[in-house]
Amino acid sequence: xxxxxxxxxxxxxxxxxxxxxxxxxxxxxxxxxxxxxxxxxxxxxxxxxxxxxxxxxxxxxxxxxxxxxxxxxxxxxxxxxxxxxxxxxxxxxxxxxxxxxxxxxxxxxxxxxxxxxxxxxxxxxxxxxxxxxxxxxxxxxxxxxxxxxxxxxxxxxxxxxxxxxxxxxxxxxxxxxxxxxxxxxxxxxxxxxxxxxxxxxxxxxxxxxxxxxxxxxxxxxxxxxxxxxxxxxxxxxxxxxxxxxxxxxxxxxxxxxxxxxxxxxxxxxxxxxxxxxxxxxxxxxxxxxxxxxxxxxxxxxxxxxxxxxxxxxxxxxxxxxxxxxxxxxxxxxx
Numbered sequence: 001x002x003x004x005x006x007x008x009x010x011x012x013x014x015x016x017x018x019x020x021x022x023x024x025x026x027x028x029x030x031x032x033x034x035x036x037x038x039x040x041x042x043x044x045x046x047x048x049x050x051x052x053x054x055x056x057x058x059x060x061x062x063x064x065x066x067x068x069x070x071x072x073x074x075x076x077x078x079x080x081x082x083x084x085x086x087x088x089x090x091x092x093x094x095x096x097x098x099x100x101x102x103x104x105x106x107x108x109x110x111x112x113x114x115x116x117x118x119x120x121x122x123x124x125x126x127x128x129x130x131x132x133x134x135x136x137x138x139x140x141x142x143x144x145x146x147x148x149x150x151x152x153x154x155x156x157x158x159x160x161x162x163x164x165x166x167x168x169x170x171x172x173x174x175x176x177x178x179x180x181x182x183x184x185x186x187x188x189x190x191x192x193x194x195x196x197x198x199x200x201x202x203x204x205x206x207x208x209x210x211x212x213x214x215x216x217x218x219x220x221x222x223x224x225x226x227x228x229x230x231x232x233x234x235x236x237x238x239x240x241x242x243x244x245x246x247x248x249x250x251x252x253x254x255x256x257x258x259x260x261x262x263x264x265x266x267x268x269x270x271x272x273x274x275x276x277x278x279x280x281x282x283x284x285x286x287x288x289x290x291x292x293x294x295x296x297x298x299x300x301x302x303x304x305x306x307x308x309x310x311x312x313x314x315x316x317x318x319x320x321x322x323x324x325x326x327x328x329x330x331x332x333x334x
Contacts, residue, residue: 004056009044019060026064029095036089038163038219039065040128042101051109058114061098062123068095071124081131081162082218086239099128132219134165142198145170146208153215168199168222196224206231206278206317213238213270230276230317237274237321243300244273244321251284253291265295274321280312289314296333307333 008015015021029035039061043049062069070079078088089095105119105127112118119125128134133156137148149166156164199205199222209220209231217238225232249265250258261284268283269275277283280293290313298305299322308320310328318326 004053006049006053006057009047018057022060022064029068033093033095034090036086036095036097038097038099038132038165040099040101040132040134041104041125042128043103045103049104051107051114054104054107054114055109057104058119058123058125061125065096065098068093069124070094070097070126072120075126082164097131098123098125099131100125101128130162132163132165135167136171137167137169138171140170142204145199150212153212153217157216163218164216165219165221166217168205168220170196170198170223196222196227200228200231202279202315203282206234206276209235210268210270210276210278213274213276230319233319233324234274234276234321237319237323238271240273240322242273242302242322244269244275244297245300246275246295246297247305248296249294251286251291251293253286254288256288259286275319276321277318279314280316280318281314293318295320304332306330 006018008018008021025037025039029037041057041061074092074094075081078084078092079094100119105114105116105125107114116127120127133152135148135152137145137152139145139148145168149168153164153166205222205228213234220235222228246262246266246269249260249262251261252258264284265275265277268277275295280286281289290311292309292311294307294309296305296307297320308325308328308330310316310318310326312318316326320326
């Protein structure tokens with residue numbers, strides 16, 4: 001490795017070269033210019049990093065992100081932590097907010113002190129804990145992870161001057177003899193995806209985040225998002241300002257026709273703009289698992305109502321927002 005190379009780690013797992021990850025990040029923004037990313041650069045406890053490596057890292061990030069970074073001028077004028085909207089970020093064509101942890105700055109190189117003021121003025125990098133509440137919950141226990149996030153969000157509610165990240169990521173590793181035994185017999189794995197799958201079982205993270213959707217989330221982090229496409233689309237849909245109005249909802253099945261579930265459906269609308277049923281049968285308290293759902297709806301910025309008809313079974317989720325909806329028949333009805 002060269003004297004300026006920097007590696008990425010996920011816990012104790014080696015994740016490759018930082019330069020390769022940065023290339024992936026900038027390529028993603030190039031292909032998706034409407035997206036916005038937080039880059040939170042943290043030096044892990046106990047790892048050494050030379051001043052030369054740190055300066056090279058800062059220069060590399062600045063060059064890669066360029067004028068698409070939030071600057072000190074943006075911060076003073078329109079980009080207010082915790083309050084700026086995705087619409088404002090898109091309007092100003094900004095794609096990155098670069099944050100650096102205390103452990104990675106506060107050093108001297110070639111006679112220049114790289115303190116908080118210097119990295120802010122030279123690089124447009126900002127001190128992490130002044131911009132983002134980003135607690136690492138450091139657990140492999142599901143109940144503890146959910147509880148710790150709930151407690152952190154409750155504490156954050158009164159702090160509106162920073163962004164807040166709800167992190168639903170397990171710490172990989174081995175906790176003791178019980179974990180070792182479970183791994184030997186195949187009940188556990190060190191692979192990070194094996195931890196993520198625990199969260200994506202029915203009525204775990206999907207129900208948890210739906211229940212908390214009206215809370216002041218800014219950012220939600222979890223691994224292997226391709227394993228939970230409906231949940232991802234639900235969270236993205238919460239950003240859209242269009243209000244969702246449900247006029248009528250009926251289900252048929254089990255020999256019954258036209259059961260009115262309008263009020264129950266309305267109770268699952270979050271932030272006035274997003275309907276998410278994590279399981280149609282169970283959320284609507286139906287005594288049959290296979291049937292048809294019909295919803296008449298409109299968004300407040302549209303003139304006409306639409307009807308969405310789908311068939312469901314015992315595993316069907318249902319999502320309706322400005323960003324995404326289930327496959328099925330949609331028609332304008334007036």
